[in-house]
Amino acid sequence: MGYKARNKQAPPQPLGGSDFDGRRGGGAGAKSNSKAKGKKKASSSGADERRSVKAARGPGAKSIKDNRRRNVAQGPRKRQKGVDVQDDDDSDLEDALRPGNLSDEEDEEVVKVKSVKGKGKANAEGKGKKQAESDDEGEEERGPARELVFSDSEAESIGGDDEERLPPGLHNFDLDELPPDEEDDEDMGDEFDLPEGDEADEDEDEEMSLGVDDDEDEEEDEVDSAFASSGEEDEEMDEDNDPRTAHLRPNPIPEDEDEDGAIMTNLEDDLDNEGFTLPAVERGGEEEEFEHGTSLREVENRMRWLVGVCCGKDDKLSKGVPGKSRSDHLLQLQHDIATYFGYNTFLVGKLMKLFPLDEALAFFEANESPRPVTIRANTLRTRRRDLAQALMNRGVNLEPIGKWSKVGLQVFESPVPVGATPEYLAGHYMLQSASSFLPVIALAPQPNERVLDMASAPGGKTTYISALLQNTGVVFANDSNKARTKSLTANVHRMGCKNVVVCNYDAREFPKVIGGFDRVLLDAPCSGTGVISKDASVKVNKSERDFQLLAHLQKQLLLCALDSVSPNSETGGYVVYSTCSITVDEDESVVDYALRKRPNVRLVPTGLEFGVEGFRSFEGKNFHPSLNLTRRFYPHKHNMDGFYVAKFKVEKRKKSGSGENRDVEEEPQMKLNEEGELVEEDMGVSAFNEAEDKDLIDESKRKHLLKTKGIKVGKGKGVEKTKPGKGSKGKGQA
Numbered sequence: 001m002g003y004k005a006r007n008k009q010a011p012p013q014p015l016g017g018s019d020f021d022g023r024r025g026g027g028a029g030a031k032s033n034s035k036a037k038g039k040k041k042a043s044s045s046g047a048d049e050r051r052s053v054k055a056a057r058g059p060g061a062k063s064i065k066d067n068r069r070r071n072v073a074q075g076p077r078k079r080q081k082g083v084d085v086q087d088d089d090d091s092d093l094e095d096a097l098r099p100g101n102l103s104d105e106e107d108e109e110v111v112k113v114k115s116v117k118g119k120g121k122a123n124a125e126g127k128g129k130k131q132a133e134s135d136d137e138g139e140e141e142r143g144p145a146r147e148l149v150f151s152d153s154e155a156e157s158i159g160g161d162d163e164e165r166l167p168p169g170l171h172n173f174d175l176d177e178l179p180p181d182e183e184d185d186e187d188m189g190d191e192f193d194l195p196e197g198d199e200a201d202e203d204e205d206e207e208m209s210l211g212v213d214d215d216e217d218e219e220e221d222e223v224d225s226a227f228a229s230s231g232e233e234d235e236e237m238d239e240d241n242d243p244r245t246a247h248l249r250p251n252p253i254p255e256d257e258d259e260d261g262a263i264m265t266n267l268e269d270d271l272d273n274e275g276f277t278l279p280a281v282e283r284g285g286e287e288e289e290f291e292h293g294t295s296l297r298e299v300e301n302r303m304r305w306l307v308g309v310c311c312g313k314d315d316k317l318s319k320g321v322p323g324k325s326r327s328d329h330l331l332q333l334q335h336d337i338a339t340y341f342g343y344n345t346f347l348v349g350k351l352m353k354l355f356p357l358d359e360a361l362a363f364f365e366a367n368e369s370p371r372p373v374t375i376r377a378n379t380l381r382t383r384r385r386d387l388a389q390a391l392m393n394r395g396v397n398l399e400p401i402g403k404w405s406k407v408g409l410q411v412f413e414s415p416v417p418v419g420a421t422p423e424y425l426a427g428h429y430m431l432q433s434a435s436s437f438l439p440v441i442a443l444a445p446q447p448n449e450r451v452l453d454m455a456s457a458p459g460g461k462t463t464y465i466s467a468l469l470q471n472t473g474v475v476f477a478n479d480s481n482k483a484r485t486k487s488l489t490a491n492v493h494r495m496g497c498k499n500v501v502v503c504n505y506d507a508r509e510f511p512k513v514i515g516g517f518d519r520v521l522l523d524a525p526c527s528g529t530g531v532i533s534k535d536a537s538v539k540v541n542k543s544e545r546d547f548q549l550l551a552h553l554q555k556q557l558l559l560c561a562l563d564s565v566s567p568n569s570e571t572g573g574y575v576v577y578s579t580c581s582i583t584v585d586e587d588e589s590v591v592d593y594a595l596r597k598r599p600n601v602r603l604v605p606t607g608l609e610f611g612v613e614g615f616r617s618f619e620g621k622n623f624h625p626s627l628n629l630t631r632r633f634y635p636h637k638h639n640m641d642g643f644y645v646a647k648f649k650v651e652k653r654k655k656s657g658s659g660e661n662r663d664v665e666e667e668p669q670m671k672l673n674e675e676g677e678l679v680e681e682d683m684g685v686s687a688f689n690e691a692e693d694k695d696l697i698d699e700s701k702r703k704h705l706l707k708t709k710g711i712k713v714g715k716g717k718g719v720e721k722t723k724p725g726k727g728s729k730g731k732g733q734a
């Protein structure tokens with residue numbers, strides 16, 4: 001019968017049937033089975049696993065109809081009415097979004113389109129009649145008239161900063177000004193040891209060894225599959241800084257998020273201990289694949305009960321297991337979440353810390369169902385409403401993604417594979433997750449600018465930048481993975497981008513390769529904790545080491561990004577840093593590091609109209625106060641992949657002593673932690689110094705040599721270094 005979009009997100013409640021009122025357990029058996037299988041599958045990696053997770057529907061996913069109309073970025077509790085009721089639709093959307101620079105009403109055109117309900121198949125087979133093109137042409141039997149609102153003044157509604165001006169035209173850049181201030185004594189500096197050897201293999205391997213996940217792999221994956229058939233907690237912890245109890249403090253979530261975003265539970269009334277014990281505590285926190293004699297249903301019940309116990313303070317704790325502390329209960333909760341959703345406990349501990357506990361459950365639950373399928377109309381080739389019309393003629397059920405984008409469409413159902421329509425092949429659209437629009441909207445490239453996309457393959461964001469530049473100026477689309485530049489180049493051609501130069505360098509070679517850009521996008525390689533619904537292997541294959549390695553790479557890349565921008569740019573001077581990960585190590589910590597290392601840069605508003613503010617402090621570490629200008633996006637809150645976006649403005653450097661743009665912090669004090677690792681004093685998150693870097697890089701190289709060439713290098717031996725630029729065979733390709 002055609003292809004059904006697997007884009008129905010479960011209602012973003014903490015857990016299906018979490019209300020403990022008799023619905024508990026409804027459907028849980030089915031879920032238990034699927035979770036039990038899921039756990040096994042999660043321990044192997046690969047596409048099968050991803051698919052199996054996609055196929056598994058969370059308990060909340062019971063009503064497709066309920067969910068199908070919930071737009072991306074719409075608050076979790078909002079129900080969108082059917083597309084037939086255009087006005088209601090809009091008001092829901094307006095409610096769901098922050099007030100801001102939404103599209104001008106006058107720009108909006110109402111396109112009445114006859115629905116193709118019930119006719120999709122015929123249309124898909126080429127028998128469909130031409131759809132009504134205007135209000136008057138509507139004789140064909142297409143069911144009730146359907147109205148969609150498209151704000152198609154083709155210029156994307158870019159929420160730029162006040163400071164951003166329209167470009168006066170091409171401008172000059174002076175490479176001589178760009179190399180980073182060599183006097184800057186960076187503990188990571190700009191002299192990086194780049195991988196050696198064959199660059200394609202090397203890069204690939206480096207990525208693998210870093211456990212890099214590329215959110216935009218989805219572009220290709222979705223083409224094929226979108227529609228095809230210890231977290232021990234210290235009691236003495238400063239409760240004021242504990243995000244898990246943040247919701248108990250005033251205003252835990254920004255006000256504008258509250259209305260839709262607050263996670264409601266009725267855990268309050270369900271705190272009776274029905275004989276629960278804390279076996280993980282009795283095991284001393286040791287991980288056990290699955291507790292003997294425990295059903296997944298029991299784990300689920302205990303998990304919810306524990307959230308209730310731990311959410312509150314003493315009064316609720318008194319309803320927990322007698323004699324056990326709050327940290328005991330939290331430890332058990334961490335283990336139960338890991339068991340129930342199929343994660344390793346380390347990652348659960350890391351992710352749990354990001355949210356109040358009930359919200360954490362909503363996050364884990366949201367990862368069990370796929371995000372909506374979304375496409376981006378390519379304004380170099382078509383207009384969104386024309387594209388929508390063409391796809392509806394094929395029976396595709398879609399509607400605008402939300403008022404925050406003028407080029408996005410959310411696809412609800414399609415009788416044809418969305419990645420293989422003539423429109424797709426002709427480059428009229430990109431299959432692209434909603435969250436990956438955001439960094440480009442934040443970047444807000446202006447016509448005629450020179451833009452660098454540092455880590456660009458397979459090109460979802462590059463081609464969007466190119467379209468916003470209206471094929472003027474130039475986009476340097478770089479990626480260190482040569483194999484991936486092939487799909488990047490293919491997308492660039494398919495989408496009709498004529499202003500793109502594809503290149504293949506380790507981005508840490510910039511700005512030595514070329515600099516002086518008006519804007520730079522660093523969509524960094526990351527752990528992928530925001531896209532677990534797409535890649536369930538993340539649940540089990542990430543270790544603390546991976547996060548350290550990634551954060552290190554991200555810091556290096558970000559410094560290079562900042563140094564690649566011209567502070568003299570007349571129209572820009574901006575860098576956007578984004579990841580599809582939600583860990584603080586890869587996000588705020590990296591941004592804060594860059595602020596400390598580059599006193600000539602500051603954070604500016606992203607211009608994005610929704611999203612949660614970035615952390616200003618985390619686990620006792622204070623970041624620069626401007627970190628609240630950065631934005632976090634969550635699956636359970638915004639119905640899109642987890643994402644992080646920060647925007648920097650790069651100013652001219654001033655000589656030290658003559659007054660810096662911003663106070664420069666002292667170099668962080670290093671100390672050895674209990675594991676004997678060097679960390680910044682008072683930091684709860686990863687930190688690096690040169691000595692540690694060398695070990696990490698050597699380890700990565702050793703693995704690479706062993707894997708690719710079968711050469712085993714002993715630990716003490718050291719691995720030959722390659723100077724930046726020397727070993728690189730990167731070059732422009734198009």
Ligand SMILES: C[S@@+](CC[C@H](N)C(=O)[O-])C[C@H]1O[C@@H](n2cnc3c(N)ncnc32)[C@H](O)[C@@H]1O
Pocket residue numbers: 207212213214215216436454455456457458459460461462478479480481484505506507508523524525526
């Ligand atoms: C998140 S993906 C980029 C997705 C891309 N921006 C898009 O929208 O299609 C991260 C990319 O970084 C690349 N990468 C990893 N390490 C890199 C490095 N050192 N220099 C440049 N690119 C790198 C990976 O090959 C991967 O394609």
